[in-house]
Amino acid sequence: MGDEELKPRIKKGLWKPEEDLILKTYVETHGEGNWATVSAKSGKYQSHYLQNIAYDMITSYVLPISIAFSLMRGGKSCRLRWKNYLRPNIKRGGMTEEEEDLIIRMHKLLGNRWSLIAGRLPGRTDNEVKNYWNTHLNKRCLHGKRKNMESSNHQKEDSSSSKQRRHCQLGNSNPLLSTDPLSTPKEMDRKKEESSVSETWIEKAQTVNYYIESPINVMNNATFVNDDEPITAYFDSFLWYESLFVGNDVEIHSETGVESVI
DNA sequence: AACAACCACAACCGCTTCACA
């Protein structure tokens, strides 16, 4: 008999609807926490489950009643599944423009602090924000940076090509895409749509950050080395302050520290 | 129709932090 047979098998991979129901039932009864015990305890919810779930739901999930289905999942897996998918008030579906802008602004301020960012988006999870950033916004921001680099390089180019590119930037076509022979019209439309939303404020933020000392720099000055609370408070006040100027150009004088809305 | 490439999202893994005995 090998070790593998002695260990309880922890199931991995995508969750099935019946597993979701078991976990949901467990958490609704016991509350969140003690995730390590979910796997052991959830088996007894078979009877509870069968009493409370409508028969048509059971049949639709093709559950053989004779099978005792305790959750053979690790505590971490259960916790994540609950937190990211089953928890009440989880908002599903695409991000709104406001949410996108908030994510980008927060990411610029906080970096990859996904839980902090998600904390300011009701109904959104850190995993969702992180995935959304990696699949949508990161590309868009990189694309914006490339665009900026291109435009700075263009200053060294001959006047005709730079004039053409400037025309593209001001008009309804993208200079990078329009000069890319591999881009299809459909792809160009898609990329154009992606790049249109938040680049304006990104450029503004880059300008603003030139004047405002980053909170991270303050941290690096070891003002609050051993105590997170002041840092958090500082972030909060900074974000609150920053939020006042959304959509505005803010200038803070580098020496006097006096801010003014342009 | 078949296959490959790509994309979006769910889930896992490893590390850190926290709480408590």
Added chain:
DNA sequence: TTGTGAAGCGGTTGTGGTTGT
């Protein structure tokens, strides 16, 4: 003060669907 287990977090990988060839 230290050890230990639980929870939290961010990076990475896996999976399934879609699109292009």
